[in-house]
Amino acid sequence: DARVTQTPRHKVTEMGQEVTMRCQPILGHNTVFWYRQTMMQGLELLAYFRNRAPLDDSGMPKDRFSAEMPDATLATLKIQPSEPRDSAVYFCASGLVTIRVGEQFFGPGTRLTVL
Amino acid sequence: AQSVAQPEDQVNVAEGNPLTVKCTYSVSGNPYLFWYVQYPNRGLQFLLKYITGDNLVKGSYGFEAEFNKSQTSFHLKKPSALVSDSALYFCAVRPDRGYSTLTFGKGTMLLVSP
Numbered sequence: 001d002a003r004v005t006q007t008p009r010h011k012v013t014e015m016g017q018e019v020t021m022r023c024q025p026i027l028g029h030n031t032v033f034w035y036r037q038t039m040m041q042g043l044e045l046l047a048y049f050r051n052r053a054p055l056d057d058s059g060m061p062k063d064r065f066s067a068e069m070p071d072a073t074l075a076t077l078k079i080q081p082s083e084p085r086d087s088a089v090y091f092c093a094s095g096l097v098t099i100r101v102g103e104q105f106f107g108p109g110t111r112l113t114v115l
Numbered sequence: 116a117q118s119v120a121q122p123e124d125q126v127n128v129a130e131g132n133p134l135t136v137k138c139t140y141s142v143s144g145n146p147y148l149f150w151y152v153q154y155p156n157r158g159l160q161f162l163l164k165y166i167t168g169d170n171l172v173k174g175s176y177g178f179e180a181e182f183n184k185s186q187t188s189f190h191l192k193k194p195s196a197l198v199s200d201s202a203l204y205f206c207a208v209r210p211d212r213g214y215s216t217l218t219f220g221k222g223t224m225l226l227v228s229p
Binding site: 093 | 149151156157159161205216217219222
C-alpha cells in the first residue's frame with residue numbers, strides 16, 4: 001500500500017532554531033506539494049514541484065522558508081529562523097500529473113510547535 | 116482565479132439520517148472537483164472526484180456528490196450517516212485546462228451523533 005511518509009511527526013522547538021521537515025512521495029509520482037494547516041487560515045499551499053523543479057512557491061515566506069527536492073524520493077521544507085507563528089501542521093502531498101487526474105495523496109503531517 | 120466556498124463551518128446530523136455538506140466553486144472554464152476527508156491527527160484522504168460525464172459521482176465509504184453546473188455546486192451526500200463519518204471535509208477545484216494546483220475550501224466539520 002503506497003503512501004506518502006513524513007518525518008518527524010511532531011517537532012517542538014524554540015524560536016530562532018532551524019526546522020527541517022522531510023517527505024518521501026509515492027514512488028512514481030512526479031508532483032510534490034507542501035501545505036500548512038492552521039485553525040485560522042485553514043489549508044494553505046506553500047510550494048509545489050513537478051519533476052523536482054519548483055513551479056510555485058508564492059505561498060511561502062521567502063525570507064525564512066525554503067523548499068527543495070534533492071532527488072525524486074525526498075522533498076524538504078526548512079524554516080530558518082523559526083517563529084511562534086510558524087506553529088502549524090505541515091502536510092506533504094504527491095501526485096501524478098496527467099491532465100485528467102489531479103488527485104493528491106497526503107502524508108500524515110508534521111505538527112510543529114515553536115515556543 | 117479559482118475559489119471554493121463551503122458555507123457551513125459545521126454540520127450536525129443524527130446517525131442513520133441523510134447528510135449533505137455543501138460546496139460551491141468558481142473557476143475559469145470547466146471544473147475538476149474533488150472531496151477529501153480528514154480524520155483527527157491524519158492527513159487528507161481522497162473521497163471522490165468529478166472530471167466529466169455523469170453528474171452524480173460515487174466515492175468511498177458510501178459517499179456521493181452531485182455536480183450542478185448551473186448552480187456551480189458540488190455537494191457531498193450520504194443516504195445514511197454513521198458516527199464514524201464524523202470528520203473534517205474539504206472540497207477542492209481546479210480548471211480542466213492545463214495543470215494547476217487544487218484550491219481547497221476552508222473545510223466543514225461533520226458531527227454525527229449516535
